[in-house]
Amino acid sequence: MDPEVHSLTGAYVCHALEPAELEAFERHLARCPTCVQEVAELQETAALLASAAAQTPPPRLKAAVDARIAVTRQIPPVVSHEPARQADRRPRRRWFTALGWGLAAGLAAVVAVLGVRLNDQQNQIDQARQRSTAISTLLAAPDVHAESVNVSTGGNGRVLVSRSRDEAAITVSGLSRLAPGKVYQLWMMGPSGARSGGVVPVTAEAFDSVLAHGLGDARTIGLTVEPAGGSAQPTTEPVMLLPMPA
Amino acid sequence: MLGRAGSRTASEEQATLEAQLHRVALGDRDAFDAVYEQLAGPVLGVARRVLRDPAQAEEVAQEVLVEIWRTASRFDAHRGSARAWALTMAHARAVDRVRSADASARREARAAELMVVPPFDEVVEAVEARLDRERVRRCLEGLTELQRESVTLAYYGGYTYSQVAHLLSSPLGTVKTRLRDGLARLRDCLGVG
Numbered sequence: 001m002d003p004e005v006h007s008l009t010g011a012y013v014c015h016a017l018e019p020a021e022l023e024a025f026e027r028h029l030a031r032c033p034t035c036v037q038e039v040a041e042l043q044e045t046a047a048l049l050a051s052a053a054a055q056t057p058p059p060r061l062k063a064a065v066d067a068r069i070a071v072t073r074q075i076p077p078v079v080s081h082e083p084a085r086q087a088d089r090r091p092r093r094r095w096f097t098a099l100g101w102g103l104a105a106g107l108a109a110v111v112a113v114l115g116v117r118l119n120d121q122q123n124q125i126d127q128a129r130q131r132s133t134a135i136s137t138l139l140a141a142p143d144v145h146a147e148s149v150n151v152s153t154g155g156n157g158r159v160l161v162s163r164s165r166d167e168a169a170i171t172v173s174g175l176s177r178l179a180p181g182k183v184y185q186l187w188m189m190g191p192s193g194a195r196s197g198g199v200v201p202v203t204a205e206a207f208d209s210v211l212a213h214g215l216g217d218a219r220t221i222g223l224t225v226e227p228a229g230g231s232a233q234p235t236t237e238p239v240m241l242l243p244m245p246a
Numbered sequence: 247m248l249g250r251a252g253s254r255t256a257s258e259e260q261a262t263l264e265a266q267l268h269r270v271a272l273g274d275r276d277a278f279d280a281v282y283e284q285l286a287g288p289v290l291g292v293a294r295r296v297l298r299d300p301a302q303a304e305e306v307a308q309e310v311l312v313e314i315w316r317t318a319s320r321f322d323a324h325r326g327s328a329r330a331w332a333l334t335m336a337h338a339r340a341v342d343r344v345r346s347a348d349a350s351a352r353r354e355a356r357a358a359e360l361m362v363v364p365p366f367d368e369v370v371e372a373v374e375a376r377l378d379r380e381r382v383r384r385c386l387e388g389l390t391e392l393q394r395e396s397v398t399l400a401y402y403g404g405y406t407y408s409q410v411a412h413l414l415s416s417p418l419g420t421v422k423t424r425l426r427d428g429l430a431r432l433r434d435c436l437g438v439g
Contacts, residue, residue, distance in 0.1 A: 009429075014397070043326055049432075
């Protein structure tokens with residue numbers, strides 16, 4: 001390890017390196033676990049320097065931020081293609097009974113978890129629990145609206161929407177299996193275009209629901225067939241268009 | 247992560263911030279409001295410290311807070327606290343802005359101004375009443391003069407370390423080292439890690 005490069009951790013954390021040095025330091029960082037650790041600690045320290053300079057933000061800042069995030073698409077999280085079968089089974093049953101949708105076992109179904117990382121089991125359990133709570137809350141909303149349509153290639157989709165909660169629960173079942181390398185992808189479609197609602201892996205038995213927050217101007221939930229990994233924008237005609245009330 | 251110097255409340259707040267950020271990644275607007283509540287002040291404050299210009303600082307703060315919403319799913323708790331993630335972003339943005347061409351004129355004016363105004367006094371004067379303020383001030387006071395000046399000029403001033411060396415008429419290598427050992431001493435004093 002080059003001690004000269006290593007000693008740049010402080011300047012790096014202060015964003016005080018010239019571009020050429022920055023590049024050299026980041027190359028070094030990639031193979032220096034000690035530096036990574038030191039940088040992390042010094043970044044925590046720098047965060048306290050920032051906190052010490054805190055100022056009361058004017059209300060117009062919140063208004064401006066709120067206006068912007070209403071039209072800002074969030075970067076979708078890394079969505080695992082492994083459905084959380086065991087973790088999800090129990091809560092799933094509970095809320096589907098409550099919904100009374102009574103879908104027959106053995107239907108080909110989808111598991112998609114919008115905005116959720118399925119990295120570890122505890123996460124999965126927490127998420128399943130959160131989802132089940134979220135859906136009962138959604139059902140209790142005064143303006144809850146249900147809609148269902150057929151998927152043109154087989155199966156059907158349902159949605160529960162509450163504009164007051166700005167949430168929708170989307171369930172798609174009986175989907176046809178796709179050729180390898182193809183996936184189903186959900187879209188939130190509105191006047192300002194289509195936003196990805198995540199890729200939905202189709203499995204033989206799993207059945208789950210997608211919970212979407214921040215509907216924004218979306219008026220329709222679409223489903224398309226996309227290349228594996230999903231697309232930034234729909235590239236094929238939707239096989240399902242679920243209307244949502246304004 | 248605040249360790250021995252952190253109060254229970256502060257570390258609880260921090261754990262909550264991580265959980266809230268996770269919910270923000272799910273598009274939860276209430277969670278975002280809570281994150282905003284905790285981070286808008288420091289985000290704006292650090293942008294203001296670096297940029298000086300209130301209007302530009304507000305623009306940067308707005309960009310950063312929207313970026314927190316947009317990229318919440320990319321926050322990785324294994325790599326540090328949510329607070330450090332957000333404030334590192336805020337500081338980087340403010341520094342980028344100060345180094346951009348349109349800010350160079352103001353920068354020249356500031357450089358001249360900083361030659362005569364000790365930056366540390368200014369920092370102390372500008373900070374708002376917050377739990378962290380006193381601790382940070384005390385810990386900054388515990389540094390050697392060159393450590394303190396290097397850290398405050400680089401972090402709060404947004405200068406590169408070679409500019410800091412120039413401003414302080416000190417050798418480049420010395421400033422580089424003072425930045426590192428100054429921050430390390432602050433880390434120990436503040437009980438980080």
